[in-house]
Amino acid sequence: MSLDTSRTYDELADHYHLIFENWQASIDRQAAVLGSILEQCGLNQNARILDCACGIGTQSLGLAKRGFRMSGCDISPRSIERARREASQRNLDIQFSVADMRDFGSGDDSRFDAVICMDNALPHLAGTDELNRAIVQIQKRLCPGGIFMASIRDYDKLLEERPAVQGPSFYSDDGGRRIIFQVWDWLDRERYNFHLYITRETQAGWETLHTTGLYRALRRSEVDALLSHVGFRAPRWLFPESSGFYQPIVVAKAA
Secondary structure (H helix, E strand, O other): OOHHHHHHHHHHOOOHHHHOOOHHHHHHHHHHHHHHHHHHOOOOOOOEEEEOOOOOOHHHHHHHHOOOEEEEEEOOHHHHHHHHHHHHHOOOOOEEEEOEOOEOOOOOOOOEEEEEEOOOOHHHOOOHHHHHHHHHHHHHOEEEEEEEEEEOOOHHHHHHHOOOEEEEEEEEEOOEEEEEEEEEEEOOOOEEEEEEEEEEEEOOEEEEEEEEEEEEOOOHHHHHHHHHHHOOEEEEEEOHHHHOOOOOEEEEEOO
16 A cells, blocks of 8 residues: 555545445445444444554445444545545544554554454555555454454455456436446456546536556455454455445454
8 A cells, every 4th residue: 555545545435425326225225234244243232443554435324324433534534534525424423544554653542342444455555565464463453352354355266367447337327328337457477556447428428537556466365364364253255246335344243
């Protein structure tokens, strides 16, 4: 993760909702799935949860609406600004701050019952050392026995297929069309630049937003090994066909 990652999501902050067919519906749907998983882990709806790559608030907003006490942080200042606006418009009390998951800083030693890291955020970390630093920081923010939950693309499968394109998806907006797709430019065996295109039909014609960022494909075995090394117990994976979430989810408990 780098300044480039921050810049990517700063550029995307005002438009991020457009990658969903209906952002509010997705907020509610994801909150229902993730809230159920957290409850199955023994957390009630008054639990304190940190969303450590919250973006514009897709998961934080929905979980707060369900009653969880949410805080959120992200490396992108403009995403945090947007998340604060969205929470205010919904009358939700969520504490949002700008922070890098590799170093939450020494000014806040708050502990949480769960830390979540959704939407393939961990693969933005450039290497094993950075990923290890982030997991150590996450563990420090958890109460004893706290839950860590993250979603990651199915890279075990994607590394075999090495796709060049994701999508396109076609949506309708106020009589116009919207096209969302990604191009994946593989740099080596595990790293790729993603190029996200959001093309919209407007009264003035077609307009396209383009942004790009770097991912490192993480196999589940690497994630499991790092979680166990840091001290998390019994990491387990939930897959879309059983969880209802669109990406595989890893769940682990802090020692």
